[in-house]
Amino acid sequence: MRIVLGPMEGVLDHLMREILTEMNDYDLCVTEFVRVVHQLLPKHVYYRLCPELRHGSRTRSGVPVNIQLLGQDPDWMAENAAFAAELGAHGIDLNFGCPAKTVNKSKGGAALLEFPELIYQVVKACREAVPGQIPVSAKIRLGLENPQDCFEIVDAIEQAGANELTVHARTKAGGYKASEIKWEYIQQIRQKTALPLIANGEIWNAVDAQRCTEVTGVDSLMVCRGALNTPNLGNIIKHNHAPLSWPQIVELLLVYSRCEVTGDKSKYYPNRVKQWFSYLRQAYPQANALFREIRTQTTVEPIVEQITRHQSELLRESA
Structure with missing residues (x-):
């Protein structure tokens, strides 16, 4: 099983990545998002959020780190993706899932789920701007309110040439409510796409991880809040370790x-x-x-x- 340590704005920063990757066998990390508006951001922005760039885009324990970008302008997103790649990013991840009002009101994050064509343009522009050996991935929710929208969104991302897709199995309207999790949609997505998938949402322990893989048929999981609740969650899932005392x-x-x-x-x-x-x-x-x-x-x-x-x-x- 592959376990990814996901991003959490304002709390899962590079220092927390260092601590959690030293004590867990994580396969990949993703940074907090870099907000892209209408400019090419200076390198110090990238080094501040991802100091691992100075060390081969890996944590001290050797776990690769992908840089996440959030924005809605295809050209500026592509320029920043190319620049992050030039700085040595292991991979570029594109955020179409953040439900925060401050982000969504400026048409960023999950707000773009309403516009699959724009998502296609952003992903395509970034994929074309970044050298082929560097993966370009995306993270989405199932839609704004209707989870059925996920199929058109996923198709747009696949057609744009993304290398991988993380699906948070709730709509934007579902927020972080446990009752709103819909892992079964990831299973349906898996049947319709050739994109490698990462399942995300409501994975708090080994039982949740097992249930998620059984329901979705996906053996790559992203943990976020659960990794802060139980700091050795990665090894609990991968190696059946007991929770820390x-x-x-x-x-x-x-x-x-x-x-x-x-x-x-x-x-x-x-x-x-x-x-x-x-x-x-x-x-x-x-x-x-x-x-x-x-x-x-x-x-x-x-x-x-x-x-x-x-x-x-x-x-x-x-x-």
């Missing part, structure tokens, strides 16, 4: 804290670590008490001190 999670929080504080995003650390807690709390009830201790803190030191204190308490309890 709570003391292991606390140690991981401290590793993350050291990376963030010494990295280039230390000023964002309080918000980032609180965001991560919002995911961890769903899988680890113990996270609630610790989160209450740090949620009012706005600077690095007291947060790290509280996590360190909590770890010491755990060590005393286990002695």
Whole structure:
């Protein structure tokens, strides 16, 4: 089974990729999206979101990283795709699935699902602009409101020459509601397209992964939120590992804290670590008490001190 670590805007950044790929056997990562409007973006934008470009477009543990672009102008998307490839990107991924209002109101992300012809033009322009040995992939939802729209969208992407397609098995209107997941549509898509597919959506554990592959017939999966809920999810799915224990999670929080504080995003650390807690709390009830201790803190030191204190308490309890 192939497992891809997907992008999550504002939380699954390069530091989180480093941590998660060191502890999981992921096959591929995809960056947070680079927003393309009406310009060729400078290289520092790409290096900031994907510093792995300086190391062969791979994480420290050797997992390849694809750069994701989000935009609606075929020419500017193609120019930026070609530039990212020139900088050394392992692959280019095109985002047609983001449901965020701020993105959609400017006709980006999932808003383009209403316009299969424009999706075709964007994908075709990017595929023609990028050297043939570098894959160009796309990520979609099933449609704006009607999941039946997915077939026309997929056909547009295939005809445009994409190399691979990730399908988040919900419509834009379905948001992130578990009740809206429709894995069966991926199975129908698989029967209608020759495109290699990656299934995405509601994969939280090994049981979900197995069910998804059974329903879809697809053995390439993308995990996003689940990888933050349970940080060793990749190896849980691929190698039947047990979830990390709570003391292991606390140690991981401290590793993350050291990376963030010494990295280039230390000023964002309080918000980032609180965001991560919002995911961890769903899988680890113990996270609630610790989160209450740090949620009012706005600077690095007291947060790290509280996590360190909590770890010491755990060590005393286990002695």
